[in-house]
Amino acid sequence: MLQQPLPRDYRKLAPVSARRDVWAALLPRRSRAAFRLAVSSAVALADLITIVGTAYAVDIAYYYYASRGTVDASGTGLQIAGVLCLVILLTNLVRDDYSIESLIARGPHLRRAATLWVAAWVVTMVVGFATKTSNDLSRAVTLGVFVAGLPATLMVRYAMVKLVRHGITATSSSVNRVHLVGYEEDIARFYAHNDAEDLGLRVVGTSYLRHCEVGAADVARQAQISEDLDLAVSVVRFLRPDDVFILVPWAETSDVERCIDAFLRVPAAVHLRPGSMMDRFPDLQVGRVGRLSGIRIGRKPLQSGEIFLKRTMDLVLSLLALVMLAPLFVAVAVLIKLDTPGPVFFRQRRYGFNQQPFGVYKFRSMKTERGAEFRQASRNDSRITRVGAMLRSSNIDELPQLFNVVLGEMSLVGPRPHAMAHDRSFERRIALYARRHNVKPGITGWAQVHGLRGETLTDLDMERRVNHDLHYIDNWSIWLDIQIMVQTVVSPRAYRNAY
Known part of the structure; x- marks a missing residue:
């Protein structure tokens, strides 16, 4: 089996002078987790500042207009901002919207942010009604926060997503590090149809499985794939990638099962990628209907x-x-x-x-x-x-x-x-x-x-x-x-x- 650290097209590391430096560049860095946490925290903090700042500005502007020149605030804006921040930040944390993977992925970021803003505003009104505090809130400030906060939140989220995508590339140590496993033609097809910059990940290694000769005995075939997988597991343990992608076609059921059994023994997320099907349906998801699980290739147009x-x-x-x-x-x-x-x-x-x-x-x-x-x-x-x-x-x-x-x-x-x-x-x-x-x-x-x-x-x-x-x-x-x-x-x- 051939082991290849990084294909030529994917090798975009800074020039190094020694082989030891090359391997060190492929291995995960200790500061990686701290950097990822800092990026996620910065995006969450941007949301927090935007919501609080917009609400406070609306409150001051309304009080200035109502009192004819006195700069002060009624406190309504900050009360509303507190509930909005609680709902929006917790929801984004639960659904992992602040993670680097979510930020660099091609997804409906602005649509999700707009939908969450409307939902958070509804929750704020329900909380005010349930606690009998809605009468204490200025209706003008409440409406102003909703109208002004939506575009402000969308603009800040758009800017943050652009900033993260610009600053984090396939060569960044903070992106997910991926190891590929499969037959030579399957890995070649992967490289032909994918670009590391677009995927938002970094391929740190590949492990090629050998095809057995036609007519080979089953025992010899099993021994060969076991040897290939043992070597692949050793390489994965050394490189310590975040994710392992098994590119073996699903038609090769026994080989896929052996790969799964082998890589479940290493501390990495294991993914199956069924060849060209993933390219035709880029939004595949594992869905459940009752107790039945399946791969969902398309959702209802509207819920x-x-x-x-x-x-x-x-x-x-x-x-x-x-x-x-x-x-x-x-x-x-x-x-x-x-x-x-x-x-x-x-x-x-x-x-x-x-x-x-x-x-x-x-x-x-x-x-x-x-x-x-x-x-x-x-x-x-x-x-x-x-x-x-x-x-x-x-x-x-x-x-x-x-x-x-x-x-x-x-x-x-x-x-x-x-x-x-x-x-x-x-x-x-x-x-x-x-x-x-x-x-x-x-x-x-x-x-x-x-x-x-x-x-x-x-x-x-x-x-x-x-x-x-x-x-x-x-x-x-x-x-x-x-x-x-x-x-x-x-x-x-x-x-x-x-x-």
């Missing part, structure tokens, strides 16, 4: 609480929009009637959530053609009326879909519903196209605010749109919905290809 939150926002905002836009609806209806004969609204069958068909509403923007086959609108399409061109360029033709939102058939934000003919065609040609139907379709979406709308002339056009829709599904948050709705109104890209 029950998220569905309730999204539906509440959809219902409130759509009803409010319908009331406010009623005069505009009347004006548009009159213009359509005066422009060309035909109905004001256009209704077409589309696939919605779970591929259930429904009728989507729009203001009619084309001439009425009885019995005509469906044909996607294109630039300078002769069927588009003068009023219709104006409605399309301003996205006003989509506003009647607010009725679909009220009926629960659509959401304000989500993948745009396509014509059924397009759905059936592209579903056979584009991988994971049907995943778009795992959430309700939306009036606007992540693809639309990036200018991916209008005619799809090639499969590549649709594939770009689908990739954006899948990104939205996998990264949904209430804040992402708000961001998309704002961009739909103010971003020039949202109006691109609107014809």
